[in-house]
Amino acid sequence: MTKRWYRAPAAALVIAAVAATPALAQKKYGPGVTDTEIKIGQTNPYSGNASSYASNGRTEAAYFRMINDQGGINGRKINFISLDDGYSPPKTVEQIRKLVEQENVLLVYAPLGTPPNTAIHQYMNAKKVPQLFVATGATKWGDPKHFPWTMGWQPSYQTEARIYAKYLLESKPDAKVAILYQNDDYGKDYVKGFKDGLGDKAAKMIVAEASYESTDPTVDSQIVTLKSSGADVFFDVTIPKFAAQAIRKAYDIGWHPLHLLNNVANSVGAALKPAGLEKAVGIISTTYYKDPSDAQWHGDQDYKDWVAFMQKYNKDSDPADNNTVLAYARAFTLVQVLKQCGDDLTRENVMKQAANLKDLRVPMLLPGILINTSPTDFFPIEQMQLEKFDGKAWVLIGKVLGS
C-alpha cells in the first residue's frame, strides 16, 4: 500500500536525478555523509509554550523512518537528529551549533519558527551549511542574493495575505475591514502583506485592528471591539485555538461579517469543529494542501497513503493536526532533493539541487500546485487557492493563484 504511491514518483526522480547529475559515477561527500548514511539536523520546540508545533519534527522523524525502511536514499539511510530548542532563540543557536560543529550534519532541515531561524540565519550562511525548507512563512527566507544557504518552503504569510486583499478589491471594494492578529512576527507579517495588497486603499478600508498574545485566555473582548467598529469584513490572523474562539464568539454575539481566515487555522478538525461547524459556514480561506479532516479528500490516493503512513509510523501524533500533513509534504521535498543529488552529496550540491526543482508534484499538496525553484527563486511553494466553507467541507473557489 505505502509502496505503490511511492514507486511512480520514485521512477520520475531517478530520471530527474540522472538528468541533473552528469557526473554520477563520481562520489563526492560533504560532512555527515558516508556510503551508508546521510546525517541531517533540526531544531523543534519539543518543550515549552510552542510545543504544539513539535508535531512537525515528530512527523518528519517518522517520515525518514519510513524512507529508511524502504531502503533509504540511493542506498543511504537518513540519520535524522532533531533537538529541542523550546522556541527560545539562544537555545536554537546552541543546538544548531551542536549539530553543525559536533554532529557534523550535512544540512539543517526545517528548524521551526521565525525567531529561532532568524537567530541562526547569519551563522548558517557564514558556515555555508544549508538551512533548508525552514518551517516558517516569513518572507525573508527567499533571498538567495544575500543568504544563498537558506531556503523557505511554504507560501509566505505575505503572499497569502495579498491573495485576500486582491479578493476583497475585486469582490467587495467598499468593504470595511476589521483585523485580529497574533502580536508576533507571524501576525504582523500577515497584516503587512494585507495592507500592501490593499495599497493606498488600506487606510480607508481597514476600520479596526486588535491584537492578542498567544498566552491570552480568550479573544472575546477583541471580537466585541471589532464588532462595534461596524466592520463587514473580518480578517482573522489567529492560530487554531483562537480562531475557534473567534468564530464562535462572532457568531454568538450576532456579528456576521465576511470572515477571511488565515491558512494557519483553517483545519476542519482543529479549529472549525471545536468552534461548531454551523458557525463556520461561509468562511473564506486559502490553502495549498489537502486538509485530512476534510471529508472531500477521503477517497483520494494521497490521503490513503498518508493515513497508512500515520498509522504505521506516526501513531503518537494527532491526525487532525495539519502540521502532520505539512511536515509529510516537506519531508518528501527534502528526500527529492537528496535523490537529485545522487552521489554528489556536498553542501554545495544540496543547495544547487534544492534550487533546481522543476514542476515537482508533492503528495498531499492540492492538485495543480507544483514546486518550482531556481538559483534566483528560493520560494518553493508560491501557489494557493481560495476556498469557502459550506458547513461540512471546504469548497475550492476559482483556480490556483500565484506565480
Place this chain on the structure above:
Amino acid sequence: MNALLHQILSGLATGGIYASVALALVMIHQATHLVNFAQGEMAMFSTYIAWALIEGGMPYWDAFALTILISFLGGIVIERVVIRPMANAPVLASVIVFIGLLVILNSVAGWIFTYTVKSFPSPFPAEPLWNNSYISTHELGAIGVTLVVLALLFIFFRFTLLGLAMRAAAENPVSSRLVGIRVGWMLALGWGLAAAIGAVAGMMVAPIVFLDPNMMSGILLYGFAAALLGGIDNPAGAVLGGFIVGVLENVVGAYLIGTELKLTVALVVIVGVLTLKPSGLFGRVLVSRV
C-alpha cells in the same frame, strides 16, 4: 454605551474563569500558606481526565463527579508523595518542586493527549438565555458554579469542625497538634480540596477557551492576581477580585491603551493597588507583633 456594556459583560465572563482559579489558590493557601504554581496545570490535567471519560461514553454529570473524586484523591496523593518530603525544606525549595510539577503535568498531558485543541462539552444549554447576545448560557452557568463553590467553601471553613481544624493547622501547627488535630492529614486534605476545586474550574473553563495542555498557563497569572487583589485569605474577595481583573482587563484593552499592552497595564494597576492596600481589597489586615 452598548459596546461598553458588552465589554463589561464579556469581562465578567472571563472574570468568572479567573475567579474559579483564584478560589483554588485561596484554598491551598488556607491550608498550607503557600501558593501552588502547579494549580493551573493540575486543573488542566483533571479536565483531560473528564474529557477522556466523556469521550469514553460516560454521561456528563457522572464524569463531572468522578473527575472531582479522582482529582481530590490525586491531590492527596501528590501531597503525600511529592510535597510531604519537602516539609522541612526551605519555602523556595517547595516552590521549585511546584515548578517541577507544573512542567511535568504540562509535558505529560501533551504527550498523552497531543496539543490539538479539543472542544469540551458544557452541561448548560447552547441557546443564550432570553435570547441575549451578550453572554452565553455556559458563561452564566460557570459563574453560578463558581458562586456555589464559594458558598460551599464558606460554609466549610466557617461552620464545620474540619474546616476550623484545617485553618488552625495552617495558622499554628504546633498548637493544633497539642489540641489533637492531625496536622499532616489536614495538609493532605487541603491539597485534595484544592485539586477538586481546580477540577471544577478546569471543567468550567474548558468549554470557553477550549482544552489544550497550555489552557491554564495564561490563566494562572490572572487567577493569582485576582486572589491577591481580593485578599488571599478571603474566598469571597478572591472571587470578586476575579471579576474585577476580568472587567479591568477588557476596559483597559478596549478603551484606554489598546490590546497590545492591556495585560501589562492591568497588572501595573493591580500591583499599584496592592502597594496601597498590601493585604488586598478585602483581605484581613495583619498586624504583626514585634
Place this chain on the structure above:
Amino acid sequence: MSATSEPGRAIAAAGEAGAARRAWRGAGLALLLLAAVLLPFLVSSYHAFQLTLALAYAIALLGLNMLTGYNGQISLGHGAFYAIGAYIAAILMTQFDWPYWATIPVAGLVCLVAGFLFGLPALRLEGLYLALATFALAVATPQLLKYKHLEDWTGGVQGIVITKPDPPFGLPISQDQWLYLFTLAVAVLMFVLAHNLLRGRIGRAIVAIRDHPVAAETMGIDNAIYKSLTFGVSALYTGVAGALGAIAVQFVAPDSFNVFLSISFLVGVVVGGLASISGAVYGALFIQFVPNIADDISKAAPWAIYGVFLIACMYLMPRGVAGFVQSAAARLPWRETKKG
C-alpha cells in the same frame, strides 16, 4: 585551671587552621581559575560557546541570589533585567556602533536604575505579593519589547542581529574562545566584587534585613534604602549577564526573554544554593545543561524529564548543590579528626 587555657588554645588552633584553610582555599581557587582559563583551548568551540552562556547565567544567578538568597526578596521576573541588558548591548552595537565591551557597563548601570526604581514600590510588597509583582514583570517583558512605539529601537518582533566580535590585538584564538575569556574575566570581576560586598558591613546588613527586619531597623539599618539598593545591584548583575549573553548569541528577540527564562533563573538560584556565591555557578551549569540532558532522554516529553530532575534535586539537596557540598565537606573524615 584548664578551663581558661582550653578555649584559648582552641582559638589559637582554630586561627591556625583557619589560616591554613584560607591558604588551601586560595590555592584551590587559583587552580580552578587556571583550569577555567585553559578550558576553551581543550574543548571545541561549540562547548566554549555553551560555557560562555553558562558564565553569563552564573552572573545573572549571582545577582538574583543577592536579592532572593541574601536579602530574602523573591523575584520571578529577573528575566526582564536580563532582557534590558541584552537589548542595551544590541542597540548600542547596531545603532550607535559601540564596541561590544563598552556596552557592558552601560547595560549594568541602566539595570541598576531600573532595578532600584522597581524596588521602591516593591518595598511595600512581601512574599506572595512581591512574587506577583515580579511575575507580572516577567509576563509583561516580551510585550513591552514588541510595543510598536519602541519598535525603532527594539526591532519589534524581528529582534536585532548582532555581529560577533573578533579577538583584539590579533590574538591567534577563535571568536568563541575570545568571548569565553572575555566573559570569564567579567564574571571573575563580578564574583570578587560580590564576595567583598556580601562579606562586609553591607552584606551583613542585607542578611540582617532578611532574618529580622525589625531588629535590623533598630540597629540603625535603613531597610528601605538597603532593600531597594539590593534590588538595583541585583538587577545590575543580571543586566551585565544579559549583555554578555546577547553578544555570545548574536541575537535578541522578545521570544528569547519569556516567562520561562525568569523561572529558570529562580530554579538556578535555588538548585545552586540560596545565599551562596558558589551556588550561582552550580545553578548556571544546571539551567544550561540539564535541559539538554532531558532532551537527550525523551523527545516525547522533555519537560517531564526536566521536572523530575528538579524535584529529585530538591529532595536530595533541599539547600541546593552548594548546601550539599558544604555539609558533605563537613562530614569528610579528616575534618572530623581535626575537630575531635
